[in-house]
Amino acid sequence: MEIKLWKVHGSGNTFYLYETSDEQEMDWVQLTLWLCDEENEGGADGLLLICPSSQADAKMRVINADGSEASMCGNGLRCVARYICEKLEVEEAVIETMKASLKVRKESPLFEELPTYSVEISPVSFELSTLPMVYKGKSQVIHEVIEEFSPTIHFTAVSVPNPHLIGIVEEHYIKHQSHQFLLAHYLNNDNEYCTDGVNVSYVYPMAEDAIYVRTYERGVGFTNACGTAMTASALVANLNGVVASTEVTVYNPGGFVKCIVEKNDEIYNLLLIGNATVTAIYTAEVIDGTFGWKSCERTAEQKNYDKCIQFVKEQTAQFLISEKA
Numbered sequence: 573m574e575i576k577l578w579k580v581h582g583s584g585n586t587f588y589l590y591e592t593s594d595e596q597e598m599d600w601v602q603l604t605l606w607l608c609d610e611e612n613e614g615g616a617d618g619l620l621l622i623c624p625s626s627q628a629d630a631k632m633r634v635i636n637a638d639g640s641e642a643s644m645c646g647n648g649l650r651c652v653a654r655y656i657c658e659k660l661e662v663e664e665a666v667i668e669t670m671k672a673s674l675k676v677r678k679e680s681p682l683f684e685e686l687p688t689y690s691v692e693i694s695p696v697s698f699e700l701s702t703l704p705m706v707y708k709g710k711s712q713v714i715h716e717v718i719e720e721f722s723p724t725i726h727f728t729a730v731s732v733p734n735p736h737l738i739g740i741v742e743e744h745y746i747k748h749q750s751h752q753f754l755l756a757h758y759l760n761n762d763n764e765y766c767t768d769g770v771n772v773s774y775v776y777p778m779a780e781d782a783i784y785v786r787t788y789e790r791g792v793g794f795t796n797a798c799g800t801a802m803t804a805s806a807l808v809a810n811l812n813g814v815v816a817s818t819e820v821t822v823y824n825p826g827g828f829v830k831c832i833v834e835k836n837d838e839i840y841n842l843l844l845i846g847n848a849t850v851t852a853i854y855t856a857e858v859i860d861g862t863f864g865w866k867s868c869e870r871t872a873e874q875k876n877y878d879k880c881i882q883f884v885k886e887q888t889a890q891f892l893i894s895e896k897a
């Protein structure tokens with residue numbers, strides 16, 4: 573059997589995207605492990621499955637690189653939004669995800685001609701039980717020092733609805749990633765705080781309306797960017813007064829996005845706006861549960877995206893250049 577896959581990215585968070593009419597068609601975990609192996613065409617951070625939906629235009633499932641399934645994926649949803657909007661020839665659609673059906677929309681380019689989409693990020697909860705996270709019998713952790721994690725960093729735990737632990741940090745923790753790596757690695761293995769693991773982001777305030785975010789993703793490790801993490805970080809930065817604006821530019825190692833953070837009647841309305849880039853169309857062959865490539869057609873889109881990367885490098889050079897340099 574032959575299958576067609578798109579290789580896509582949002583802010584350099586890279587996925588294979590596959591549409592199936594039958595959710596039981598094959599073993600998705602085995603397919604994901606094969607696709608995400610770095611030795612295989614550079615790998616990817618996960619698989620985005622597009623399945624039929626009885627309540628929306630399509631359903632998105634997200635399989636992390638290690639085979640675990642995530643409830644949401646912001647960067648991936650933008651790529652799914654593009655796929656569905658182009659297929660249905662519409663500018664807006666609704667995509668079912670594990671915990672909510674979310675609105676998506678084509679937007680004008682955020683940078684030069686980059687195909688750009690906005691996606692709703694919901695539901696949002698600060699209740700530790702929703703991550704789940706356990707800490708000293710508390711129900712929430714909002715802008716708090718957790719001595720066991722760091723004597724100085726203030727952390728906030730939030731689900732959107734996948735779990736995030738967000739630390740507001742000084743420049744040193746962005747220049748050097750070892751503290752974040754050790755903490756995230758610990759929290760994504762057997763531990764007493766986050767039994768299902770957690771996405772760990774370090775946020776560096778850049779301006780009244782801009783932050784830099786680096787994320788260690790559950791089920792993957794450090795990625796160029798994590799859409800839900802950037803949106804959750806914009807919310808946390810806004811709530812803690814780290815940024816003054818409700819429209820936040822979020823720079824990351826793979827690009828930048830805009831996040832809109834609003835609250836109406838005690839409900840948070842979060843919007844993530846950014847690129848949805850298709851880098852290649854692949855055909856793979858599946859025979860008795862084993863996989864092999866048949867063909868790959870690269871698009872010209874990455875060339876344009878490289879200009880965006882250059883722009884981000886210029887914006888972040890000041891604090892990203894190593895102290896030793």
Ligand SMILES: N[C@@H](CCC[C@H](N)C(=O)O)C(=O)O
Pocket residue numbers: 585634636641642643644645646647648734735771789790791792797798799800801
């Ligand atoms: N990169 C994604 C999030 C993917 C899921 C995450 N690793 C998890 O397990 O929660 C995004 O863009 O949101």
